[in-house]
Amino acid sequence: MLIAAGTIAGYVQSHRLSQRVAQLEEMLRFLNAAQTEIRYSAASVVEIIQRHGSSLAFLQQCAARYKAGEDFHTAWEEGVRTGAKGTGLTEEDQTLLRDFGSGFGASDVEGQLSHCRLYAELFQDRLERARQEKARKGKLYLMLGSFSGIAVALFLC
Amino acid sequence: MENNYESRFDSAARAVCDRLRNYLFLLPTDMKEQAQEIRFRVNQPVSICCTGGVYFLNRNGRPSCRPEPDGMRATREDIDETFRGICSYSVYSHQNEIKNGFITLSGGHRVGLCGTAVISNGSIGSLRDISSINIRIARQVYGCASAVLQAVGKNLREGVLIAGAPASGKTTILRDMARQLSSGLCGDVRKVAVVDERGELAGTYRGVPQNDLGPCCDVLDGYPKGEGILQAIRSLSPEFIICDELGGLADVEAAAQGLNAGVGMISSVHAGNVRELLRRQQAVSLLHTGAFGYVVLLEGSREPGRVAEVYKAGELLAQGSGNSVADRGRDHSGICTVA
Numbered sequence: 281m282l283i284a285a286g287t288i289a290g291y292v293q294s295h296r297l298s299q300r301v302a303q304l305e306e307m308l309r310f311l312n313a314a315q316t317e318i319r320y321s322a323a324s325v326v327e328i329i330q331r332h333g334s335s336l337a338f339l340q341q342c343a344a345r346y347k348a349g350e351d352f353h354t355a356w357e358e359g360v361r362t363g364a365k366g367t368g369l370t371e372e373d374q375t376l377l378r379d380f381g382s383g384f385g386a387s388d389v390e391g392q393l394s395h396c397r398l399y400a401e402l403f404q405d406r407l408e409r410a411r412q413e414k415a416r417k418g419k420l421y422l423m424l425g426s427f428s429g430i431a432v433a434l435f436l437c
Numbered sequence: 438m439e440n441n442y443e444s445r446f447d448s449a450a451r452a453v454c455d456r457l458r459n460y461l462f463l464l465p466t467d468m469k470e471q472a473q474e475i476r477f478r479v480n481q482p483v484s485i486c487c488t489g490g491v492y493f494l495n496r497n498g499r500p501s502c503r504p505e506p507d508g509m510r511a512t513r514e515d516i517d518e519t520f521r522g523i524c525s526y527s528v529y530s531h532q533n534e535i536k537n538g539f540i541t542l543s544g545g546h547r548v549g550l551c552g553t554a555v556i557s558n559g560s561i562g563s564l565r566d567i568s569s570i571n572i573r574i575a576r577q578v579y580g581c582a583s584a585v586l587q588a589v590g591k592n593l594r595e596g597v598l599i600a601g602a603p604a605s606g607k608t609t610i611l612r613d614m615a616r617q618l619s620s621g622l623c624g625d626v627r628k629v630a631v632v633d634e635r636g637e638l639a640g641t642y643r644g645v646p647q648n649d650l651g652p653c654c655d656v657l658d659g660y661p662k663g664e665g666i667l668q669a670i671r672s673l674s675p676e677f678i679i680c681d682e683l684g685g686l687a688d689v690e691a692a693a694q695g696l697n698a699g700v701g702m703i704s705s706v707h708a709g710n711v712r713e714l715l716r717r718q719q720a721v722s723l724l725h726t727g728a729f730g731y732v733v734l735l736e737g738s739r740e741p742g743r744v745a746e747v748y749k750a751g752e753l754l755a756q757g758s759g760n761s762v763a764d765r766g767r768d769h770s771g772i773c774t775v776a
């Protein structure tokens with residue numbers, strides 16, 4: 281029982297690392313799609329979110345809140361606050377998301393393309409580090425969990 | 438006649454930032470009915486322009502005739518937030534409209550913008566630091582063009598130029614003329630093309646006209662008037678072309694083309710009275726094209742949509758060239774008077 285509990289705890293930690301990588305990859309895809317939409321279709325920010333943000337929970341929450349009457353920036357902030365929970369995104373990732381939201385849609389086409397490019401680079405950097413962290417610590421957490429369970433079990437016996 | 442003026446006001450007020458919106462919703466119904474514009478100027482009291490004059494919001498959000506020192510002022514944040522909301526938080530998707538100084542809202546309301554111009558290649562590339570916002574409440578007054586249509590009667594194909602001071606109801610009458618003609622409410626159903634350069638007539642929002650222009654009306658949204666008229670003649674075979682505020686040289690030439698194509702031209706021009714009309718070279722040029730057989734003069738902003746007089750363009754020009762119309766006054770120059 282103790283060994284199983286330790287293994288599960290290790291797996292949860294390891295899974296968070298994988299989740300974070302997946303979320304950052306989705307965010308990068310979203311930023312690329314947003315640039316295309318801004319350049320060629322002039323779609324509004326909410327339309328862009330609805331078309332390309334279906335795999336990110338915080339974007340879905342943002343769109344739902346905006347539709348319910350909240351202003352866009354409050355909806356974005358709240359979306360990040362509630363939608364990023366349990367997704368493996370760190371506090372720093374969430375701060376970066378909030379910073380991106382504060383300038384998203386707030387300038388002309390060239391300004392928005394620059395804004396998206398800048399944050400795409402910043403997220404790309406975070407993604408590289410998240411991948412390295414996953415490679416380095418993923419298996420470690422699993423092993424650590426299992427061994428901790430075994431150690432506790434041995435100690436109690 | 439229509440209308441649910443109160444809901445028109447409220448639909449326009451929805452574009453305003455949270456802090457000020459509720460004060461606007463709570464305004465008295467009779468004021469909402471009369472309101473033509475909601476105006477915000479940075480650090481100045483919020484004002485509502487009505488047919489009876491301008492009202493200001495006091496600190497409790499109630500209307501008063503004079504601006505009070507502690508009245509409800511639009512802050513920098515209010516203006517910025519309202520601007521962002523008007524753009525659906527997507528400034529880039531309204532870039533051209535901002536450059537031209539106005540944005541059309543859902544419901545056909547037009548928002549005029551004023552700020553600091555950003556010059557690019559010698560022309561206005563954009564606006565920054567928005568300092569004034571003017572929300573013009575779009576109205577559909579069903580039947581308001583009936584007086585004009587009755588006065589001109591079967592001669593409508595000769596063309597009609599509606600003259601009036603700002604806020605005298607020119608656009609509202611043009612809109613109703615389009616609707617009545619394309620719905621067949623004043624005779625046969627007519628094919629109408631509306632050249633809506635500034636989005637005021639149809640109030641097109643995401644490709645859908647927000648105002649009722651009838652079933653046989655084609656809307657050329659955002660086209661420069663001159664080009665739009667020519668395009669309509671080439672591709673839409675309209676019986677009538679309706680557009681707002683003709684004035685430029687290209688417009689005059691396009692109006693002449695319309696005449697040659699046998700299309701009835703209906704348009705408007707800024708002029709508070711006959712003297713003013715005949716002093717404006719562009720207006721006189723328009724009349725000289727022969728595209729407008731009649732000139733309809735409206736009362737001022739105190740009685741929007743009310744027809745003062747209807748003139749025959751030829752007689753008006755003849756009298757104008759003799760410099761007699763303005764001197765003799767209206768009573769002797771109009772062909773008929775509509776109450």
